[in-house]
Amino acid sequence: MDKNQLVEVRIEDFTRDGEGIGRADGYTLFVKDAVIGDRVLAKITKAKKSYAYARVEKVLEASPERVEPLCPEARRCGGCRFQEYDYAAQLRWKKRLVEETLGKIGGLWDIPVRETIGMENPFRYRNKAQYPVGCVKGEMAAGFYAGRTHSIIPVADCLLTPEIYSTILEETLSFFREYGISAYDEIGGEGLVRHLLIRSAFSTGEILVCPVLNGETLPKADEYVRRMREISGVRAVCLNINRKKGNVILGDRTVSLFGEPYITDFLDGLEFRISPASFYQVNPVQTVKLYREALAAAALTGDEIVYDLYCGIGTISLFLARAARHVYGVEIVPAAIRDAKENAKRNGIGNVSFYEGAAEDIIVRGYFEEGVPCPHADVVVLDPPRKGCDPALIDAVLQMGPERIVYVSCDPATLARDLRVFNDGAHGRKYSAVFAQPVDMFGETAHVETVCLLSNTQSKKKESYITLDVEMADYYRIKNEEKNSTT
Numbered sequence: 092m093d094k095n096q097l098v099e100v101r102i103e104d105f106t107r108d109g110e111g112i113g114r115a116d117g118y119t120l121f122v123k124d125a126v127i128g129d130r131v132l133a134k135i136t137k138a139k140k141s142y143a144y145a146r147v148e149k150v151l152e153a154s155p156e157r158v159e160p161l162c163p164e165a166r167r168c169g170g171c172r173f174q175e176y177d178y179a180a181q182l183r184w185k186k187r188l189v190e191e192t193l194g195k196i197g198g199l200w201d202i203p204v205r206e207t208i209g210m211e212n213p214f215r216y217r218n219k220a221q222y223p224v225g226c227v228k229g230e231m232a233a234g235f236y237a238g239r240t241h242s243i244i245p246v247a248d249c250l251l252t253p254e255i256y257s258t259i260l261e262e263t264l265s266f267f268r269e270y271g272i273s274a275y276d277e278i279g280g281e282g283l284v285r286h287l288l289i290r291s292a293f294s295t296g297e298i299l300v301c302p303v304l305n306g307e308t309l310p311k312a313d314e315y316v317r318r319m320r321e322i323s324g325v326r327a328v329c330l331n332i333n334r335k336k337g338n339v340i341l342g343d344r345t346v347s348l349f350g351e352p353y354i355t356d357f358l359d360g361l362e363f364r365i366s367p368a369s370f371y372q373v374n375p376v377q378t379v380k381l382y383r384e385a386l387a388a389a390a391l392t393g394d395e396i397v398y399d400l401y402c403g404i405g406t407i408s409l410f411l412a413r414a415a416r417h418v419y420g421v422e423i424v425p426a427a428i429r430d431a432k433e434n435a436k437r438n439g440i441g442n443v444s445f446y447e448g449a450a451e452d453i454i455v456r457g458y459f460e461e462g463v464p465c466p467h468a469d470v471v472v473l474d475p476p477r478k479g480c481d482p483a484l485i486d487a488v489l490q491m492g493p494e495r496i497v498y499v500s501c502d503p504a505t506l507a508r509d510l511r512v513f514n515d516g517a518h519g520r521k522y523s524a525v526f527a528q529p530v531d532m533f534g535e536t537a538h539v540e541t542v543c544l545l546s547n548t549q550s551k552k553k554e555s556y557i558t559l560d561v562e563m564a565d566y567y568r569i570k571n572e573e574k575n576s577t578t
């Protein structure tokens with residue numbers, strides 16, 4: 092196959108990124124903007140030996156699950172791969188993705204996967220936006236990266252975030268333009284403004300605005316604050332300093348220009364302070380459902396010692412503490428641990444302790460290498476970032492031997508890999524998954540969150556190990572090649 096060639100293809104599935112997969116002439120095609128069930132005329136954008144990338148030139152026969160996208164930029168912007176796919180079908184596909192990933196990568200085909208818990212309205216759910224700032228045709232612009240690239244697509248109003256965010260973005264850009272403040276240029280490393288971070292607390296309406304700078308100060312900062320304060324809800328204006336090259340958005344330092352450098356949100360009656368650098372789930376409506384699932388899976392009676400590893404600002408920890416004897420939270424980001432301690436205080440919850448550091452270091456080094464006896468845990472909650480758990484941590488949790496493990500995951504592939512390790516067991520313990528519950532935290536995108544309950548079943552016989560399926564292996568190879576070619 093050659094670049095620009097037109098090929099007719101039927102879309103059979105999606106990749107984990109939500110691109111259509113089809114087959115033609117012995118090739119696997121990854122077709123952007125196509126949905127399962129479509130028959131499309133696809134234009135090849137890049138051809139390799141056995142697979143090719145393409146985009147939809149024309150929909151020849153629309154899938155019954157194809158819908159009109161609400162956002163006019165849906166195709167150009169990389170954010171919402173699923174805007175042309177019916178929401179109920181998105182939820183079904185996410186369930187199947189979890190099932191198949193647990194099976195193909197973990198060899199765990201028999202875990203009951205429940206129906207995905209969805210939203211009533213999967214738009215305007217995000218409380219956080221990070222707009223890259225750059226130059227488009229010589230003019231300062233901000234918006235989103237066009238899928239897989241670093242070219243900026245100006246988006247006037249992203250339909251995943253509150254409407255007020257577009258006002259803040261517009262006001263900020265016109266302020267920058269008026270005072271000749273430059274945009275950062277990734278290639279040369281010159282220019283001042285890299286990103287604009289906006290965060291808000293849906294329950295209180297508080298908004299935090301934070302430009303990310305390749306420099307120490309913002310010219311005319313007072314005027315910027317004055318303009319931001321005119322926007323209803325803006326409670327905090329901060330600057331984040333990031334002078335390092337690379338893709339990491341936030342730097343280590345945040346300076347407050349106005350208000351306290353955090354906002355306050357409520358989840359299920361609990362109050363949380365959130366600093367700019369701390370992790371906080373982006374979809375508060377679904378977060379409450381997610382945490383209730385995690386809490387139900389933990390099945391606490393009030394008597395348990397619980398570990399919440401990767402605890403962020405202590406959200407899950409405090410949910411659990413209301414029903415446990417004591418909760419220990421561990422988190423690597425210092426600002427998040429400060430928030431977590433403050434949050435325990437604000438809620439008058441005394442049966443929690445928070446530790447700053449990598450979970451694998453705190454648990455492994457703290458308890459095993461320094462000779463402190465292995466801590467007792469009835470329940471361990473794991474909520475790692477996309478890369479999953481460190482193998483040393485899994486080994487330590489196996490040694491701790493809790494009754495139950497609740498694994499909250501934002502990436503089914505690393506969940507599957509880690510469940511396999513728990514399932515294989517060590518130190519005389521084996522953990523089998525009782526169920527997996529997908530929760531849709533990221534509607535209109537291909538991402539899915541999963542809560543998985545593991546229980547200690549030493550007697551359960553080992554399932555046969557199924558190695559990486561060829562298609563999956565192929566897919567990972569492609570992803571790696573892509574990653575290497577864009578960085």
Ligand code: SAH
Pocket residue numbers: 369370371372400401402403404405406407421422423424427448449450451474475476
């Ligand atoms: N449970 C929290 C946070 C989950 S996100 C919530 O629901 O809000 C994952 C968290 O793990 C982030 O806060 C991140 O800073 C933290 N983290 C990443 N690597 C870590 C590590 N090695 N040890 C401990 N925490 C880590």
